[in-house]
Amino acid sequence: MQLGELKILSGNANQALAQEICDNIGIPLCDVTLKRFPDGEIFVKINENVRGKDVFIIQPTSPPANDHLMELLIMIDAAKRASARRITAVLPFFGYARQDRKDQPRVPITAKLVANILVTAGAERVLTMDLHASQIQGFFDIPVDHLYAVSVFYDYLKKYQDKKLMVISPDVGGVKMGSAYSDLFDGGFGFIVKRRKDSENVKATSLVGDVKDREVLIVDDMTETAGTLIAAAELLKENGALSVRAAVSHCMLSEKGYKRLSETDLIDELITTNSAPIDSKGLPITILSIGNILTEAIIRINEHRSITKLFKIKGF
DSSP: OOGGGEEEEEOSSOHHHHHHHHHHHTOOOOOEEEEEOTTSOEEEEEOSOOTTOEEEEEOOOOSSHHHHHHHHHHHHHHHHHTTOSEEEEEESSOTTTTOOSOOSTTOOOHHHHHHHHHHHHTOOEEEEESOSSGGGGGGOSSOEEEEOTHHHHHHHHGGGGGGOOEEEESSGGGHHHHHHHHHHHTOOEEEEEEEEOSSSOEEEEEEESOOTTOEEEEEEEEESSOHHHHHHHHHHHHTTOSEEEEEEEEEOOOHHHHHHHHTOOSOSEEEEEOSSOOOOTTSSEEEEOOHHHHHHHHHHHHTTOOOGGGGOOTTO
């Protein structure tokens, strides 16, 4: 094992998750000074020797995305200039992933831009989870290890397996993800066709699949305003669903999202991960830890072992 050469750093985005990973491995979190100059510029100093070390920087680019992205870039540069042997950027949540294609005139492909910046800063490997679009892996010219939260959700949701959960994708774009969950739970599968009014409001227009008298699980990669989830839940309940749960990999709830969830009882439970810090605020939100799966991935990368085992669920 090469764990003696491993160093884990963290920015301000999710230090609790970084500490959990360190506790799992049995090493201390690397001492890093992160502060702001009076004009808001970020200052970083690594207070330990990382020369020749295998450095992993834990930093989801969750809200405020720009601040956390800049922290990550500056930490990468600091580690590179401190002669780290290899630098892996660990982004449990990869921000800007929704801007992955040019779907309108004169708009950027920001996911590609962020990939370029990370590589330019000095990242030699990326470890991430449940990208909004899998093709973003191809935006990088360095290795990308893409993990999936489905194993974490399955461990929690398998208690409902005897009910044969009906899995629903809240939009056509999530059909592949939803189908994978459906196979796990040996239940039915369907999807909703939605129409987006603006960035915060959607209308669920039609449902493909029979949910009458079924326990329903909505699966999605992220939510911010909860607009898609609530619109989907409303349509599902109208069509006879007994209960509606939602499994969402990345929960970046804004104040509007919290407000919407507090004003409705359409969603019986929102299940998410700690890819970014989240406060349930007394709402029916269940937070599952991805610390164990990230820990195992980091150890395997450090030891130059395959991470294929992490994708196996139900013995397959």
